[in-house]
Amino acid sequence: MSVPLSPRFFAKSQLQLLIDELRHRSYSVVGPTVDQEAIVYGDIQSIEQLPRGWTDEQSPGLYRLKRRDDDAWFGFVVGPHSWKKYLFPPKTTLLSAEKIESGWQFIPRSADKTKFALLGVRACELAAMRIQDQVFLNGPYQDPLYRERRKQLFVIAVNCTQAASTCFCTSMKTGPRCEKGYDLALTEIDSGFLCEVGSERGKEVLDAFVSLARRASEGSSVDSNSTVDNVSTYEAYDATPEQLKSADYARQQAVDQITKHMETSDLPGLLLSNLDHPRWKEVGERCLSCTNCTMVCPTCFCSSVTEVRDLNMDRVERERTWDSCFNPDFSYLGGSLVRNDTASRYRQWLTHKLDGWHAQFGTSGCVGCGRCITWCPVGIDITEEVAAIREGTSP
């Protein structure tokens, strides 16, 4: 693609026009919003639903929604939800079957027409989507629902301008700068947003948005003084050198705030060559095997498929639900549990995520978003576990 254009600048309130344009193009716009004392992802119709002036404080096993002392619109990092819920839904009916005279008639799932536009995707989350693409699209079998939704997906990324104590995207080389995998990418500065274009589709939407903004500006100039300031409130134009500098500064803040680190030079290899390390047993005593880490992880993809039939045995539905290697039943094979203690389940998760994943999918399974650290009810920190395994290993 012939990319684009120097970044455009527009005032914050203009974001509504972008949402309107996407909705006009039949996208369901989803993005961050405050609910359940957290910043979660939900349907967005209005900029009023965005978590303006809110932030999050995060540490192992702890998340607190807090008021900011400014009015930033994207002044937070990643929360309890991940975008995978839109591409790989927690519960899906894959097919159904009905009893007919001659046997069973199978009814495939009808094609999915949902077009999602994700607003506010961070760099680590873009990386997570690339990883799930590997899992669901680039193997011998493609997942049809994921494929349909992914093909239609419109991604508006947002560059982080701050980091949580749990973030370690710099270690995993996934962020904080959004570099690819988006249609549009925003950077928030005090006066507005800088917008970069990442795809032809993004350019098309941005062009439509710019003309919308221009029309809005013309409409409003009738009852205003038409000063330069007023025009800038409504129009999108090429960012000025000062604005570009402010954006660089804002993005650098996120880099500077990252304190957590995971050494990756000996990954893959380290974990699979330390299967008998005493640390597995130790972490197995703290781990609740509750599945939270895998559920909040933006790349974990395990699921179970169940045949659900009605009582009269006339109809059966094949349901797929998110499942987890921390669920003991998930390793039920041949009449017994293959991984029947928490240490072996934790080891399975970590060795797969950081080690085995490389051979299977050509990438690490970790993007450094820190969700598994924050949302572990007992605050187990994946980076500390890896470090502890390394520490007790003779070189």
Next chain:
Amino acid sequence: MPRKPRLAVFKFASCDGCQLSLLDAEDELLAICDRVEIAHFAEASSDLQPGPYDVALVEGSITTHEDAERIKRVRADSKFLMTIGACATAGGIQSLRNWGQIDEWVQSVYPSPDFIRTLATSTAIADHVLVDFALHGCPINHHQLVDILVALAEGRQPRVPSHSVCLDCKHRGTVCHVVARGIPCLGPVTQSGCGAICPAYDRGCYGCFGPSQPANTASLVSQFQSQGHSTEKLVPLLRSFNAAAPEFHHASEKLVILGTSSEGRRS
């Protein structure tokens, strides 16, 4: 067509809520009756037929000498014995008596204590006889019950999920109360089955479905303590409908013992 399995429902010390779950399964009840013969179900019919039974559903805990004997007869009469609910499976809320002085309580509650003959404890059915399958919940989930009855009628091994409530919260998109609000929630150590209702309505899990597999109460309780929750708050949390379930029982005992010893050190 093979003979329909004969089903019996027996009540011990309980509130009847789990038996009612079967009657509440209105949409499925007729279909169930097509598949099993309900031979003994006092809550539903006064036509109580004698054993033997293929499947016995046992509700309630053992709190009297008579019931300790009666459950043996039920066992002897039943091919497959399944406990339904927290009382039968873990001793129920009435197992709080296990930590009290039964004589004092009887004296203070009943006008004529002489008429009361009771055991000092409320115990699970499995403490008395072999249990083939335990269905958790206070009350049970009637969908799970129906699934199990159908499985038994078809000769399949019944299975219910044994994982924690957390997985269900995540399916629903419920934000974790322990992490986001510092609420002591038993979800991470409680078995799935309710659909994670309480957390979805802004409350921590009460543990109605009893311990999950595994239930690492030691780690969770120590996390609650480090978040500043007191023994006075955590012991009642662990001692409710499933107070006597081993994983909850041991955790509350440990809290009490350590709490007492630390008071001892302070004085």
